[in-house]
Amino acid sequence: MVRMDTVINGTRFDREVEPNVLLFDFLRDELGLTGTNRSCDVQVCGSCTVLVDGLPVSSCTFLAYEADGSVVETIEGIRDSDFYKRAESAFVSHAAVQCGFCTPGFVMTLKSIVEDGGGADEAQLRRSLSGNLCRCTGYRSILDAAAEIVGEQ
Ligand code: FES
Numbered sequence: 108m109v110r111m112d113t114v115i116n117g118t119r120f121d122r123e124v125e126p127n128v129l130l131f132d133f134l135r136d137e138l139g140l141t142g143t144n145r146s147c148d149v150q151v152c153g154s155c156t157v158l159v160d161g162l163p164v165s166s167c168t169f170l171a172y173e174a175d176g177s178v179v180e181t182i183e184g185i186r187d188s189d190f191y192k193r194a195e196s197a198f199v200s201h202a203a204v205q206c207g208f209c210t211p212g213f214v215m216t217l218k219s220i221v222e223d224g225g226g227a228d229e230a231q232l233r234r235s236l237s238g239n240l241c242r243c244t245g246y247r248s249i250l251d252a253a254a255e256i257v258g259e260q
């Protein structure tokens with residue numbers, strides 16, 4: 108077992124975990140944070156994206172104990188924030204959500220862009236969101252929502 112002393116969505120968790128437990132499984136199975144989704148399991152789709160110290164990571168390939176000493180945010184942790192309300196409004200008004208499976212991952216990646224100062228042109232947004240895949244929308248609507256959320260450069 109290895110130690111994991113981590114702040115997750117504002118609450119400190121000081122636990123012993125198996126060294127092979129993925130952050131994704133810890134969040135869902137131990138903490139019941141089921142807003143983070145799994146699809147590819149190989150760091151391609153971005154549906155499992157959470158923020159670790161403000162940076163987006165694929166929790167499907169990130170070991171839980173690697174978050175020791177870090178601050179982790181999931182979609183549940185930002186639900187009451189102004190950023191979340193703005194993101195929700197933009198995704199809805201641009202019809203950038205269909206099944207919604209990918210949406211938490213996109214929102215967390217966009218939060219990291221905003222926290223980094225925001226502002227991005229379409230090429231930058233496409234690059235920043237290239238690790239998030241959507242099977243439903245065709246991306247145009249997501250890019251329009253993303254531009255509204257981060258602000259045009
Ligand atoms: S499930 Fe983690 S990147 Fe696809």
Ligand code: FES
Pocket residue numbers: 203204205206207208209210240241242243244
């Ligand atoms: S809205 Fe269905 S996968 Fe993106």
